[in-house]
Amino acid sequence: MARTATRPTVHRSEHTLTVTAPAEDLYALVADVRRWPAVFEPTVHVCHLAREGRTERFEIWAEVNGEVAHWRSHRVLDPRRLYVSFRQEHSRPPVTSMSGGWLFRRPAGGGTEIVLRHRFTVADDDPAAVARVEEALDRNSARELGALAALTGTGHAVDDLVFSFTDTIPLRGSGGALGAYTFVERAERWADLLPHVARVDLTEPEPGVQWLEMDTVTADGSTHTTRSARICRAPEWIAYKQQRTPRLLSGHSGEWTFAQTSDGPVATARHTVAIDPSGITEVLGPEATTSDARAYLRDALGRNSLATLRHAAEADQRV
Known part of the structure; x- marks a missing residue:
């Protein structure tokens, strides 16, 4: 009897931060990847491969766990919903897939809640690899959310x-x-x-x-x-x-x-x-x-x- 291949476990993470800046300003920063290397500490370089309408593909180099990692990403921009979805086309081992999205909510009390979500799988569901990826996501997500808060909270136009x-x-x-x-x-x-x-x-x-x-x-x-x-x-x-x-x-x-x-x-x-x-x-x-x-x-x-x-x-x- 043929063995049924098991699907890899999909791991999820969510990082949030509430700031005073308007949601539209925050969305604009995330939507413009050309600015990322100067805005987000982990990002080293971004090179566009294709742009058509609300979709884009680009190569990105970023610092991950002290090394420079490189991958290609596909994104869909939704300015009406203030949402940016992304997925890596070819992930770097041990990651076998990575996707997620940026969401900008307007809480009843004012300000903007920035939500950054990730979904990923790793080769062989290796627990050690999962832990390393989660550690990198925790560190880099906190740095990216902090950068958005710092840049939009200065009282100056971005x-x-x-x-x-x-x-x-x-x-x-x-x-x-x-x-x-x-x-x-x-x-x-x-x-x-x-x-x-x-x-x-x-x-x-x-x-x-x-x-x-x-x-x-x-x-x-x-x-x-x-x-x-x-x-x-x-x-x-x-x-x-x-x-x-x-x-x-x-x-x-x-x-x-x-x-x-x-x-x-x-x-x-x-x-x-x-x-x-x-x-x-x-x-x-x-x-x-x-x-x-x-x-x-x-x-x-x-x-x-x-x-x-x-x-x-x-x-x-x-x-």
Whole structure:
């Protein structure tokens, strides 16, 4: 007699947090995955694969239990119900399936209850694997709910605090896009080649995943330390997420891209930042505003990334 295969146990988790922010503002943050690396601490990078109507597919890299995990997700957005459903297309072992949803309720007493639900299965219903997944969900869900509460509870409009900008330069050197990519990828040499970099510690636990700790010298001569996770996809792009940010920021992510255009090869640096309003007057003075912080960050971050791009443009002479 043929044996009947047993279905894996579906495990469920639910994490909630009630905040004062409007449900629509919270939904908008969750719906826009392009902002996630700057908003949600675990998220390193998101790359869209397809978008049509209310559905989308994307690749996502995120920190899970101290490592960078990677998967593809499918989502359906429902702005009328303020609901976002998701499922992983290919989960990372020992997880065999993962799905869930974001829901934003309006309690009778006011505010918004954020609800984050997960459903998952693991290979062979291994209890140890279930415990590890539940631990990761508990930790990352709490961080994500906390990030939403913190960003929407500052008294400032989210769009004033979270913004993006880009700088692009042509690559005139004979190394072209590949030479520029190699210069940025080999960041362990930056302390010898870039005037704004004082120290670099680069490790690569697996191909294409890097951890970069760096001391950067600011325009006033002071030094701050950042630590970033980097995802490298030769020869087209390198994405990064700062795990340790300067005082003025609650989040900072970015991407270096290298492309061949009709006018020749170009390199682009893109930044997405989330300002920490509590640091504005401490860093910029008692009269400083969010507008001052935006201008300061645009100048400081843009200046450093442009310096890196200009050196990358001469990569054929330096690498």
